[in-house]
Amino acid sequence: MSYIKSYGIAFPQFRIEDCVLHPKGRKGVMKAVCYPDEDIITLAFESANKIPKESIDGIFFATATPVFHNRYHASFIADRLNLSPGILALDFTMSSRSGTDALLLANELINSGKYMNILVIASDAHYPEIGRETSTPFGHGACSVLLSNEKGFAEISSSNTVSSSFAEEFIYKGEYIQFDPRFSRDAGFKTNLVAALKTLDSSRSSFDSVIVNSLYSRMAGPFFAKAGFEERQFSNDVIINKTGNTGTAHALFLLLNDLELEKKEILLADYTNGTNLFKIKNNLPPEHKPLQEQINNYDLVRSYQDYLIMRKAGDFNSPGYHTKEMFSSEMMQEREKESLLYLKGLKCESCGTIYYLKSAQCKKCKRTTFSEVQLKDTGTVYAITNEHYFPASFPPISMVVVDLDGGGRMTVQQTDTMYPDKNEIKIGSKVKLVLRKMIENDAKPNYFWKAKQL
Amino acid sequence: MRKQADIAIIGIGVTKFGELFHQSYDDLVRDAAMQAITDAQISIDDIEAAWLSTAFPEIGVFKGRSGMDLCEPLSLYNIPVTRVSNYCASGADAIRNAANALRAGECDVAMALGVEKLRDRQPQDSIVKMMVEYGHPFLQKGFTAAGTFAIYASRIMHEYGVKREDISAISAKNHYHGSLNKKAHHQKCCTIDEVMASPMVADPLTVMDSCATTDGAACVIMVRAEDVDKHKHNPVLIKGIGLSIATGWDMPFFDPNHDFLSFQATRNAAKTAYLQAGITKPIDEIDLIEVHDCFSIVELLTYEDLGLCKQGEAKDLIRGKETQLGGKIPVNVSGGLLSCGHPVGATGIRMVVEVANHLRGTAGDRQVKNAKRGLTHNIGGPGAIASVIILEK
Numbered sequence: 001m002s003y004i005k006s007y008g009i010a011f012p013q014f015r016i017e018d019c020v021l022h023p024k025g026r027k028g029v030m031k032a033v034c035y036p037d038e039d040i041i042t043l044a045f046e047s048a049n050k051i052p053k054e055s056i057d058g059i060f061f062a063t064a065t066p067v068f069h070n071r072y073h074a075s076f077i078a079d080r081l082n083l084s085p086g087i088l089a090l091d092f093t094m095s096s097r098s099g100t101d102a103l104l105l106a107n108e109l110i111n112s113g114k115y116m117n118i119l120v121i122a123s124d125a126h127y128p129e130i131g132r133e134t135s136t137p138f139g140h141g142a143c144s145v146l147l148s149n150e151k152g153f154a155e156i157s158s159s160n161t162v163s164s165s166f167a168e169e170f171i172y173k174g175e176y177i178q179f180d181p182r183f184s185r186d187a188g189f190k191t192n193l194v195a196a197l198k199t200l201d202s203s204r205s206s207f208d209s210v211i212v213n214s215l216y217s218r219m220a221g222p223f224f225a226k227a228g229f230e231e232r233q234f235s236n237d238v239i240i241n242k243t244g245n246t247g248t249a250h251a252l253f254l255l256l257n258d259l260e261l262e263k264k265e266i267l268l269a270d271y272t273n274g275t276n277l278f279k280i281k282n283n284l285p286p287e288h289k290p291l292q293e294q295i296n297n298y299d300l301v302r303s304y305q306d307y308l309i310m311r312k313a314g315d316f317n318s319p320g321y322h323t324k325e326m327f328s329s330e331m332m333q334e335r336e337k338e339s340l341l342y343l344k345g346l347k348c349e350s351c352g353t354i355y356y357l358k359s360a361q362c363k364k365c366k367r368t369t370f371s372e373v374q375l376k377d378t379g380t381v382y383a384i385t386n387e388h389y390f391p392a393s394f395p396p397i398s399m400v401v402v403d404l405d406g407g408g409r410m411t412v413q414q415t416d417t418m419y420p421d422k423n424e425i426k427i428g429s430k431v432k433l434v435l436r437k438m439i440e441n442d443a444k445p446n447y448f449w450k451a452k453q454l
Numbered sequence: 455m456r457k458q459a460d461i462a463i464i465g466i467g468v469t470k471f472g473e474l475f476h477q478s479y480d481d482l483v484r485d486a487a488m489q490a491i492t493d494a495q496i497s498i499d500d501i502e503a504a505w506l507s508t509a510f511p512e513i514g515v516f517k518g519r520s521g522m523d524l525c526e527p528l529s530l531y532n533i534p535v536t537r538v539s540n541y542c543a544s545g546a547d548a549i550r551n552a553a554n555a556l557r558a559g560e561c562d563v564a565m566a567l568g569v570e571k572l573r574d575r576q577p578q579d580s581i582v583k584m585m586v587e588y589g590h591p592f593l594q595k596g597f598t599a600a601g602t603f604a605i606y607a608s609r610i611m612h613e614y615g616v617k618r619e620d621i622s623a624i625s626a627k628n629h630y631h632g633s634l635n636k637k638a639h640h641q642k643c644c645t646i647d648e649v650m651a652s653p654m655v656a657d658p659l660t661v662m663d664s665c666a667t668t669d670g671a672a673c674v675i676m677v678r679a680e681d682v683d684k685h686k687h688n689p690v691l692i693k694g695i696g697l698s699i700a701t702g703w704d705m706p707f708f709d710p711n712h713d714f715l716s717f718q719a720t721r722n723a724a725k726t727a728y729l730q731a732g733i734t735k736p737i738d739e740i741d742l743i744e745v746h747d748c749f750s751i752v753e754l755l756t757y758e759d760l761g762l763c764k765q766g767e768a769k770d771l772i773r774g775k776e777t778q779l780g781g782k783i784p785v786n787v788s789g790g791l792l793s794c795g796h797p798v799g800a801t802g803i804r805m806v807v808e809v810a811n812h813l814r815g816t817a818g819d820r821q822v823k824n825a826k827r828g829l830t831h832n833i834g835g836p837g838a839i840a841s842v843i844i845l846e847k
Contacts, residue, residue, distance in 0.1 A: 340592055353711065357704060357709075363705075364711050382714070383714050384605065385604035385605045385657050386654075387655075387656050388653070388654050388657075390585070390598055391586055396654075396656075396657075399597055399601055399605060407710065409712075410708055411594060411605075413595070413596040427612050438591070438592060446591050448595070
């Protein structure tokens with residue numbers, strides 16, 4: 001038996017309405033969409049950053065939209081999060097079911113007694129073909145769930161999987177979508193889910209929420225009824241119209257949503273290429289409801305052109321990172337990660353001044369002994385300018401000198417500033433540092449801190 | 455510091471500044487050097503040591519990475535030549551090194567020559583590209599040269615009630631001066647409104663608050679003061695040279711002690727130069743000043759750093775037109791970097807040539823009357839390195 005001890009959510013700040021994506025699209029139906037400096041790594045980091053990290057002995061990363069092809073995203077994120085070096089780090093990919101696959105294996109490993117705390121991260125940023133956004137489900141987001149053998153607010157009382165050979169996703173062949181749901185719906189969805197339900201040994205009426213995460217979830221009614229469920233038990237997907245279908249993270253979002261809504265006994269069925277079935281008991285609903293907060297806190301993209309600029313800054317067909325002749329700095333990222341990644345600073349032992357950059361002596365009191373301190377990721381703007389000519393998707397870029405709460409100073413770019421008329425940052429504004437992509441490079445992109453106005 | 459022996463400038467030369475597509479790096483070296491050599495009435499081989507100032511060979515034409523790029527165009531061989539690189543203070547530092555070698559007795563006739571070829575590039579393949587693609591891959595990414603100085607403007611405006619009009623008035627003043635300088639890159643007057651209406655580069659600095667990237671070269675021939683031939687030369691004396699590095703490229707932006715209200719480097723360099731020249735009240739004792747107005751805000755800050763007024767009062771000098779030609783202390787009567795442009799390695803020496811012309815009384819339309827003592831100032835890197843040179847008749 002394993003417990004959900006903590007979780008974190010990350011959606012991009014921006015949403016695009018279907019009516020902006022297509023003239024016939026619906027108003028109020030939105031997809032969460034990445035700012036140009038966001039990707040599955042930054043979303044995953046943001047969702048996991050506030051989770052207690054001390055005792056984590058395993059990390060799983062689920063995505064159907066990988067950005068690396070030569071390393072595990074899990075080990076990369078483990079390094080960014082400053083988890084213990086060398087812990088179990090595995091990727092789950094190729095299917096949007098991989099989010100719950102990771103949860104399933106984490107649960108089994110904790111049940112086996114070999115692992116105590118496994119961090120499961122699901123992060124997806126799927127970009128459909130230009131012009132076909134409304135005919136395919138997409139939405140960007142990430143969530144992190146810390147599974148533990150210690151008691152948490154929810155418990156996974158059983159997990160089960162029944163695999164299938166059918167791929168249920170849209171298949172792109174050149175410019176055309178090959179999508180015939182009839183066969184896969186019948187032979188895949190129905191047959192597979194019915195088989196999965198047969199493995200369920202509890203009383204149907206004990207569940208006050210049944211989640212079916214699937215493109216065809218609305219067609220599940222008849223055979224769930226046949227298996228003994230009632231319509232009132234079904235949990236509607238209220239997230240999809242607010243953020244889009246977030247791929248590997250979506251089933252976990254639906255689960256967390258029901259936990260935040262204080263449902264007691266939950267059945268989660270996640271179907272793609274097979275079914276994962278979980279029984280979850282909600283012991284103690286979380287006080288904070290980060291999912292509700294983030295779903296309801298967003299800015300709208302105003303035009304399709306803005307959306308196009310958000311994607312890949314002009315290189316729309318690039319599936320991943322495209323090469324630019326820039327300083328990839330793999331060595332520097334490794335050598336200086338204490339400060340670049342973990343925000344460690346130096347405190348003068350004599351006068352207490354805190355520095356972000358190393359130096360041989362304190363600039364203020366000239367003493368030479370320092371001790372390492374952890375810098376805070378919030379602060380106040382001390383000075384600012386807007387750079388109109390620095391290459392950017394949405395110029396100008398605001399450069400801000402930030403005095404960090406508790407000491408130390410950094411100068412970074414401001415981010416999530418698509419519309420200058422909405423940007424109210426000035427001297428004295430409170431900001432938060434967020435990890436974003438600085439430079440794309442096929443070897444290793446540079447992720448560094450940027451400021452977001454609070 | 456021991457008393458510094460006076461050094462005399464006996465020859466000066468400066469090329470036209472601008473987009474000199476018809477002149478190569480070597481052509482510019484020859485142009486400036488031969489003007490100075492002719493002015494000093496010596497021959498090329500009389501030069502016993504030389505210093506070449508070029509700041510950015512890699513974003514120009516890959517020339518100036520060593521002293522030999524001075525020798526080759528002049529066929530000036532068999533002497534020591536050193537390349538000097540210290541960002542925008544490179545030219546002034548070449549003069550400082552030449553002066554010190556003369557004082558040490560290494561040579562009797564020294565040349566300091568600054569040259570920069572920034573325009574032989576594709577559009578947008580210049581300093582902005584350098585800031586985008588090179589340098590530290592994390593720290594300060596997002597800044598252009600303008601931004602690194604504009605961020606000071608945000609604090610100055612916040613603390614001292616400086617208005618955008620005050621900053622742009624610097625540009626309008628210098629463009630008026632530049633209209634009188636036939637060697638300036640831009641020789642056109644403009645109004646404060648035109649400066650403020652031009653495209654924004656980094657708030658609050660517009661295109662016309664920013665200097666151009668320019669080709670150009672300047673040269674001085676120097677000897678010890680006692681070696682001046684009074685019948686032959688019309689010398690200008692170097693009475694003080696200060697150079698200081700007060701911070702680094704990244705440090706000011708990550709240093710909690712930094713107030714973004716002044717440049718410590720300028721203050722240090724001025725202190726040294728004033729001490730050597732015996733200056734205690736600069737606004738009364740100096741007749742003209744060439745300030746490093748790479749961006750108009752820098753000139754405003756520098757009034758305070760050079761001690762022309764108290765901290766926070768620079769705006770009153772510009773509002774009272776005290777620094778305009780005819781005012782109490784004319785600043786940048788050449789047109790400054792805003793009009794002349796900024797061939798980085800050449801700028802410091804171009805300023806010394808400008809002040810020398812005023813002290814000699816050969817500055818033409820923009821002559822500062824009865825000029826007896828002048829000052830040149832450079833700052834760069836950004837705000838890290840500064841130089842101050844005091845010149846007297």
